[in-house]
Amino acid sequence: MSASNVRHEGISTLDLSGKQIAKVEGYSEVLVDADIIEFEILVQMTKSSVEEVNISVSKRIDYVLYVVKSFNVKDEGTIRVRQMLCKDGSNFRLIKEVFIVCPDLKTYEEISNKLTEKLNGLVRISSARQRYSSTCLQQAREKAALLSVENAYRKASQMARVSGQEVAMALYLEEIECRQEDNLRGVNEFSGDVHRKLTCKLISRVFAIYELVNFLEQ
Incomplete structure (x- = not known):
């Protein structure tokens, strides 16, 4: 599923099951120094x-x-x-x-x-x-993905509370973007450090569908 197909988010009803759902995106950025x-x-x-x-x-x-x-x-x-x-x-x-x-x-x-x-x-x-070691980058990617999922869940929970509901379970979860931006510099130009730290940014974006239930149904 491409990112362009899932930019929307909101509470709706699945046509086949009739369940109340929340469609959300979660996004995160993780900065990591060369190790x-x-x-x-x-x-x-x-x-x-x-x-x-x-x-x-x-x-x-x-x-x-x-x-x-x-x-x-x-x-x-x-x-x-x-x-x-x-x-x-x-x-x-x-x-x-x-x-x-x-x-x-x-x-x-x-x-x-x-x-x-x-x-x-x-x-x-x-x-x-x-x-960067491969282990360093892999751990940063995993951390970014986990944060994106957490952010998606948090957003779904906020949406659910508005309608007096709670998040029950994830019906669908997909990472729709995983990107690395290299050669960012993590040290301010006037910080006094002679050598600039090599820093990269790991970006993750997920799309999730959560089932919602009323408080009394939990």
Whole structure:
């Protein structure tokens, strides 16, 4: 059933059964922030020997990992480290890169600020890449649909009270719209946040028919 066929709402009588019914639409919007924040921290040094460069870089990487884990980024798969050793003339250059996944932009900013303060000029921190997990979006869709149904029921109840009736049961229920609007920005331009939160809107609309009964028939 298309949305254009169900824009009306009101109390009427079903032709075949003679039951009193309420036809209503329920609508909801759910805003959700990206729940996966990815970024990299790079440490590189050049020394005259492999041992020296290993010691120097490892010391800084150990501190990076300490800071990252202090913000509860500890689960398996959220931190990965890779390295590359190359010759730079007569010296050795060692590059280590830490890949990190954290759940929110605030954690990224706190880690970035801490490392910049303590290791200024010795680390490079990438910009945050924000995205949504499939679980996050699915839960948001389910929440939007549930809210739409609740809003439809509430509207039917309000209509029923006007005529001295109550809602008995749903005779028909259909989600007629399920839409996602991406790339909305949830942070005010002048909020002071350097990084903007990536926010999307999940929209749900349902059409429902509820049976109505008189108070004494309940």
